[in-house]
Amino acid sequence: MAMTVVFGVDIGGSGIKGAPVDLESGELTEERYKVLTPHPASPEAVVGAVCEVVQHFGHQGPVGLTFPGVVVDGHTRTAANVAQGWIGLDAEGLFQQALDLSCTVLNDADAAGLAEVTYGAGREQDGVVLVxxxxxxxxxxxxVDGTLVPNTELGHLELRGKDAERRASSAAKERHDLTWPEWAIRVDEYLDLVDRLFSPRLIVIGGGVSRKHDKFLPLLKQREARVVPARLLNDAGIVGAAMAAAKAT
Incomplete structure (x- = not known):
């Protein structure tokens, strides 16, 4: 019989959070527990933080983990917002050894996307969907028609001579002290770029800033693609990580 409650951990550039997930509903069964991402975010420091999150719940069983970079067969290939020591690492093996539990690692936005197309704003949407x-x-x-194209990492597309995320992430908004209307102009510019490349039918906006979507989504220009907030908000990564762990067992 398939497991219905699986543990998910979302490793981000600023926080590491986790909770058990009911895969029947796509909802957390307990309030998530969060710790700050260590700086520098070395493999050893992040593994320690992940252990704290998992052990907070006394969890035994499979664990799904997101990672902010390219992940292929459990190995982390890039490390844009964490320490360079992650590049080329067998992250899955590292977490399994530390937790003594079965672990599955995938890209963080891929995990959030899986949750949104299964339970959230992208559910039953055919064609190209971009989360x-x-x-x-x-x-x-x-x-594409519900099937994931993994590790796209489109935040690293070039925009005005630099990584797009340097201009249009929510961290860039804070770094440059931008107002919501000022930041919306940058987000629109980025959406124009991905729109031209992929012609999506639906763009789902997630991440931490999604809980404030009313501040900026109405400011974005009309386009062919519908632009909607993520329904699972910032829990999507946890849910998608748990989905991946369940699929791997």
Missing amino acids: LTFGTGIGSGLF
């Missing part, structure tokens, strides 16, 4: 998470960087989950 974008705005936080420390910009993550992207690209789906």
Whole structure:
């Protein structure tokens, strides 16, 4: 019989949070527990923080974990917002050893996207769907008729000569002390870029800033693609991580 409650951990540039997830409903069964991401975010320091989150719940069983970078077969290939020591690491093996539990690791925005197309704003939407998470960087989950194209990392597309996330992430808003209307102009510019490349039918805006979507979504210009807030808000990564762990067992 398939497991219905699985543990998910979302590793972000600023925070590491986790909770058990009911995969029947896509909802957390307990209030999530969060710790600050260590700086520098070395593998050893992050593993310690993840252990604190998982052990807070006394959890035993499979664990799904998101990572803010490219993940292929459990190995972390890039590390834009964490320490460079992650590059080329067998992250899955590292977490399994530390937790003594079965672990599955995937890209953070891919996890958020999986949750949104299964339980949230992208459910039953055919064609191209793009889930974008705005936080420390910009993550992207690209789906074609519900199937994930993994590790797109579209926050690193070039925009005005630099990584797009340097201009348009929510961290960039804080760094440059931008008003909501000023930041919306940058978000629109970024959406124009991904619009031209992928012609999505639906763009779902997630990440920490999604809980304040009423401040900026109405300021964005009309476009062919519908632009909507994530329904699972900032819990989407946790839910998607748990989904991946359940699928792997």
